[in-house]
Amino acid sequence: MTRHFLTDLDLSPDELHQVLGLAAWMRKHPYAVKALAGPQTAAVIFDKTSTRTRVSFSAGIAALGGHPLVFNPGEAQLGHKESISDTARVLDRQVSLIVWRTYAHAGLDEMAQHSRVPVINSLSDDFHPCQLLADLLTLRDHLGPLQGKVLAYLGDAANNMANSYLLAGANAGMHVRIAGPEGYLPAAEVVSAAQQRARTTGGSVTVTTDPAAALEAADAVATDTWISMGQEHEETARRGLFGDYQLNAQALSHAHDHAVVLHCLPAFRGAEITAEVIDGPRSVVWEEAENRLHTQKALMAWLLVESGLADQDTVRTVRQVQGQ
Numbered sequence: 001m002t003r004h005f006l007t008d009l010d011l012s013p014d015e016l017h018q019v020l021g022l023a024a025w026m027r028k029h030p031y032a033v034k035a036l037a038g039p040q041t042a043a044v045i046f047d048k049t050s051t052r053t054r055v056s057f058s059a060g061i062a063a064l065g066g067h068p069l070v071f072n073p074g075e076a077q078l079g080h081k082e083s084i085s086d087t088a089r090v091l092d093r094q095v096s097l098i099v100w101r102t103y104a105h106a107g108l109d110e111m112a113q114h115s116r117v118p119v120i121n122s123l124s125d126d127f128h129p130c131q132l133l134a135d136l137l138t139l140r141d142h143l144g145p146l147q148g149k150v151l152a153y154l155g156d157a158a159n160n161m162a163n164s165y166l167l168a169g170a171n172a173g174m175h176v177r178i179a180g181p182e183g184y185l186p187a188a189e190v191v192s193a194a195q196q197r198a199r200t201t202g203g204s205v206t207v208t209t210d211p212a213a214a215l216e217a218a219d220a221v222a223t224d225t226w227i228s229m230g231q232e233h234e235e236t237a238r239r240g241l242f243g244d245y246q247l248n249a250q251a252l253s254h255a256h257d258h259a260v261v262l263h264c265l266p267a268f269r270g271a272e273i274t275a276e277v278i279d280g281p282r283s284v285v286w287e288e289a290e291n292r293l294h295t296q297k298a299l300m301a302w303l304l305v306e307s308g309l310a311d312q313d314t315v316r317t318v319r320q321v322q323g324q
Contacts, residue, residue, distance in 0.1 A: 003306045004112040004119045005299060006105070008129040008167035009193060013201050015302075016171050018322050020137050023291070023298035025321045035301040035314040036066025042097040042300070044122075045071045045078065050101055052265060053122045053130070056292035057099050064297060069095065088114035096309065097300055118303040120296075128160045131264045132168035133295035138288045139220050142260050147173030147202060152218035152255065154211050154245040155272050156238075158184045161224040161264055166194035166205060173201035179214035181241050211245050215254035222262035223247040223272045239271065247273040252282065260284045 004010060011019060026033060036042065042061045046054065054070070061068040071078075078087045084107050091098055092115045100108060100119065105126040112119040122130050136146060143149050153165045157180025166186060169176035176194065178186060185207055194205045208214055215221060226242045252259065261273075261283045269275040278285055304310040305318045 001307070002116055002118060002309075003303050004115075005129060005303060006108050006112060006119065006121045007127050008132055008164050008171055009197060010129070011171065013171055013173065013197075016136070016168075019133065019295065019298050019302050020140060021324075022302060022318060022321050023133070023137050023295040024140075025324075026298050026301075027291075027294040030063055030297075033297070033301050033314055033317055034065035035304050035310055036061060036064040036096060037311070039065055039067040040096040041067045041069050041094065042099060043069050043071065043091050043095045044099045045076060045101065046073050047100075047102040048123065049073060050123075052289055052292050053101055056296055057122065060293050060297040060300065061097075063293075064300060066096070084110040085114040087111070088119075092116045096304070117309065118300075118307055120299065120303070124160065126160055126163055127167070128164045128264065129168065130292065130296055130299070131161070132164045133299060134288055134291035135165075135222070135262055135264075136168060136172055137291045137295050138262065138284050139260070141287070142284060143219055143258075148175070149219040150175045150177065150217060150256075151220045151222065152177045152179065152214040153222045153224075154179050154214065154247055154251065155223045155242055156180060156184055156226055157186055157207070159224060161222075162186055163190045165222060166190055167197065170194040170198035170201060170203045170205055173198075173203045175204045175206070177206040177208065177214040177218070179208050179211045180245060182209055184241065185209075211251060212254050215251060218255040218259055220260050220262060221247060221252060221255050222264075224264055225266065225268055226272050227268075242272065246271070247277055249274065249276055252277060262288055265289060 044057050058068040088111045098119045099122050101122040103125050105124040108121050151169045151174045157178045226238045263285045305315050
């Protein structure tokens with residue numbers, strides 16, 4: 001069965017541990033796994049502009065021995081001249097992976113339903129699961145085992161990053177606290193899914209409008225831009241709404257002294273986060289950005305193995321790392 005990665009819960013807790021472990025190993029051995037040797041081609045489709053996603057997937061596919069076929073925004077006929085299902089049927093006969101950065105999450109679901117090769121959500125309006133793999137690897141590096149650690153998120157709590165923090169954090173057994181203003185809190189179905197997973201991992205989920213309560217004794221603190229793509233016309237209103245949720249030195253003082261700071265970037269200093277914090281000693285933002293490369297390489301190799309599409313050398317290496 002072909003495995004896809006569309007939301008954070010497409011990996012079980014044990015599978016999440018496997019991918020993070022493989023990523024840590026591949027970071028030390030960056031060219032040891034050639035899951036795309038040939039070179040095989042991976043389609044990397046962008047409906048939205050990108051820096052980290054473009055670089056990390058393109059470099060990662062090349063490091064795996066493959067060729068990234070990048071479609072820039074508006075270059076493909078996908079979704080306007082040609083249906084998503086037809087596009088999937090064309091691509092899966094010629095490429096080994098499909099990576100898509102898009103708007104509506106429903107399109108990814110449709111692509112996966114009709115693709116015989118793995119489809120990876122590199123960002124949608126609802127979720128950003130690849131970013132959370134990088135975040136969790138970064139936290140594991142600095143905090144050790146993730147289970148039982150407290151992760152707080154401040155800001156727009158109705159966006160894709162808040163959704164993925166809820167799901168991925170619960171999947172890792174963390175205590176996830178999400179804080180945002182009324183009207184900008186996570187959808188009930190996302191909270192419910194996170195709570196259900198947390199019950200199996202020993203984690204927990206808290207959604208609040210009180211930033212100080214979310215930050216109290218947190219081991220990690222995250223934020224994201226208040227103005228996502230397509231929301232530029234709301235900038236003035238959003239800056240007023242989210243002012244109390246800025247990640248600054250005063251806010252950070254509520255967290256543990258050892259707490260680290262995450263931001264998926266791009267960051268707007270003086271808005272959701274201050275320069276003092278993002279450029280300060282507790283920021284692990286640049287490691288977090290680098291870890292996009294390592295976790296996505298591991299994810300691609302893992303998906304190919306689990307889908308029965310990898311060569312025997314890749315299968316053997318991945319299984320050996322899993323057994324360590």
